[in-house]
Amino acid sequence: MSEPKPRPMLVIGAGIAGITAALEAAEAGREVVLVEREASVGGRVLRTHHYFPKLCPPSCGMEINTRRLERNPRITVLTATTVAGANRTTGGWSVTLNHAPAYVNSRCTACGECQAVCPAKVADPFNLGMCQVPAIRLPHPNAWPKRFVLDRSACPADCRACVDACRYGAIDLAATPTTSTLEVSAIVVATGWQPYPLDKLPELGGGVLSDVISNVQMERLAAASGPTGGKILRPSDGKAPTRVAFVQCAGSRDVNHLPYCSGVCCLASLKQAMYVKEQLPEAEVTIYYIDRRTPGRNEDFLLKAAGMAGVRLVKGKVGKVVQGENSQLALTVEDAEAGQLLHDRADLVVLATGMMPNLATIPLPLELCRDTDAFVLDDSKGRIFAAGVARRPEDVAATVRDATGAAAKALAAGRGV
Numbered sequence: 435m436s437e438p439k440p441r442p443m444l445v446i447g448a449g450i451a452g453i454t455a456a457l458e459a460a461e462a463g464r465e466v467v468l469v470e471r472e473a474s475v476g477g478r479v480l481r482t483h484h485y486f487p488k489l490c491p492p493s494c495g496m497e498i499n500t501r502r503l504e505r506n507p508r509i510t511v512l513t514a515t516t517v518a519g520a521n522r523t524t525g526g527w528s529v530t531l532n533h534a535p536a537y538v539n540s541r542c543t544a545c546g547e548c549q550a551v552c553p554a555k556v557a558d559p560f561n562l563g564m565c566q567v568p569a570i571r572l573p574h575p576n577a578w579p580k581r582f583v584l585d586r587s588a589c590p591a592d593c594r595a596c597v598d599a600c601r602y603g604a605i606d607l608a609a610t611p612t613t614s615t616l617e618v619s620a621i622v623v624a625t626g627w628q629p630y631p632l633d634k635l636p637e638l639g640g641g642v643l644s645d646v647i648s649n650v651q652m653e654r655l656a657a658a659s660g661p662t663g664g665k666i667l668r669p670s671d672g673k674a675p676t677r678v679a680f681v682q683c684a685g686s687r688d689v690n691h692l693p694y695c696s697g698v699c700c701l702a703s704l705k706q707a708m709y710v711k712e713q714l715p716e717a718e719v720t721i722y723y724i725d726r727r728t729p730g731r732n733e734d735f736l737l738k739a740a741g742m743a744g745v746r747l748v749k750g751k752v753g754k755v756v757q758g759e760n761s762q763l764a765l766t767v768e769d770a771e772a773g774q775l776l777h778d779r780a781d782l783v784v785l786a787t788g789m790m791p792n793l794a795t796i797p798l799p800l801e802l803c804r805d806t807d808a809f810v811l812d813d814s815k816g817r818i819f820a821a822g823v824a825r826r827p828e829d830v831a832a833t834v835r836d837a838t839g840a841a842a843k844a845l846a847a848g849r850g851v
């Protein structure tokens with residue numbers, strides 16, 4: 435009698451953590467189903483301009499990963515898919531998946547004819563709403579699968595311009611959501627993070643002053659595929675800033691906001707100080723920090739940024755940012771070394787906001803063990819393992835190590851199933 439086929443492993447979330455866990459498990463011989471709620475894979479890393487420590491564009495590493503996904507017959511990638519429910523079974527889990535309507539199907543060649551005739555515009559989710567894009571579009575230049583998406587809620591009644599323009603019959607405006615079920619051996623939760631909301635920091639000008647932006651917005655401003663074509667410009671008047679202030683721990687290590695350190699924001703601001711200096715060599719950059727947290731080899735990165743002419747690191751907590759004179763912003767800082775209040779001004783303020791687990795606001799219909807900050811804990815009895823920032827705040831290198839470990843644990847738990 436032939437052995438029953440082992441059940442696949444389910445990986446939820448196709449950021450760098452989920453992609454790594456899926457590849458590692460599949461390359462070890464297990465079938466894997468990788469589900470992603472967005473229309474394409476890659477998660478938040480693809481929204482960075484460059485990523486430390488090597489400062490390469492994130493598309494480089496991601497292209498290698500998507501090629502590995504494409505070539506691995508053991509991996510099924512389901513985009514625009516979420517988990518609707520899950521029940522424990524003797525061999526693992528029975529999972530129900532929701533698939534969003536496929537308004538654009540796999541016949542799409544990404545030719546762009548539909549976009550050229552589309553009359554509707556929406557705020558671009560990839561660029562954090564900082565610009566408008568057509569309702570039908572490629573989600574971003576590195577999208578995989580390379581297929582257009584359609585924001586149906588923005589379409590005027592009776593418009594069919596894109597359908598008429600598409601020579602490949604790739605658009606179905608009447609598509610509906612579907613569901614499917616899956617028996618899986620174990621689950622890796624790799625649902626990642628979202629930025630702490632800027633508007634929860636009004637005392638620092640967050641959500642109130644247009645020239646106070648978040649670190650994730652700064653990544654998009656510096657990126658060629660961003661809202662300004664890669665130019666670092668003030669949102670209020672489109673001018674290049676001459677004084678830029680970074681405010682570290684904005685809403686982090688604070689019981690009123692996120693009580694923990696996200697571990698990457700110091701490095702992200704040092705990296706962004708380099709973006710500013712490379713593009714605007716005359717600009718003066720000040721980084722206000724409580725502690726400089728650049729562990730291990732990342733210390734080299736700190737020394738490089740701190741050694742740049744026109745970059746100052748000041749140990750002090752910014753308490754207030756308000757509109758100042760001459761269209762500048764006025765900062766009040768508790769200078770930790772001098773023990774006094776200091777006042778500064780800047781054209782652009784970047785709040786280094788932390789990473790909050792997605793599961794803090796969008797729960798999964800799964801019995802999960804979580805800590806008080808909504809980070810997921812491993813549950814070997816339940817055969818659920820966490821990877822990446824769903825588990826704890828960390829950078830890409832740590833996420834990759836972590837996801838490899840999660841895949842190994844899920845493989846071991848699902849052995850014989």
Ligand SMILES: Cc1cc2nc3c(=O)[nH]c(=O)nc-3n(C[C@H](O)[C@H](O)[C@H](O)COP(=O)(O)OP(=O)(O)OC[C@H]3O[C@@H](n4cnc5c(N)ncnc54)[C@H](O)[C@@H]3O)c2cc1C
Nearest residue numbers: 447449450451471477478485486625626627822823829830
């Ligand atoms: C400003 C800033 C700059 C940074 N720069 C760097 C850098 O230069 N170098 C570096 O190493 N690190 C950097 N980081 C950290 C880096 O972004 C994270 O380490 C990385 O995103 C972690 O990947 P992840 O896969 O865990 O999460 P994510 O990238 O968030 O991916 C999670 C995926 O899961 C999907 N998902 C969520 N919920 C569901 C669901 N219910 N069902 C299906 N899919 C779901 C999401 O759509 C997403 O695709 C930076 C962080 C910040 C805040």
Ligand code: SF4
Nearest residue numbers: 542543545546548600
């Ligand atoms: S949906 Fe059709 S027209 Fe639009 S990019 Fe795809 S193939 Fe081209």
Ligand code: SF4
Nearest residue numbers: 552554570589593596
């Ligand atoms: S139906 Fe919607 S997506 Fe298609 S062209 Fe009209 S507005 Fe654009």
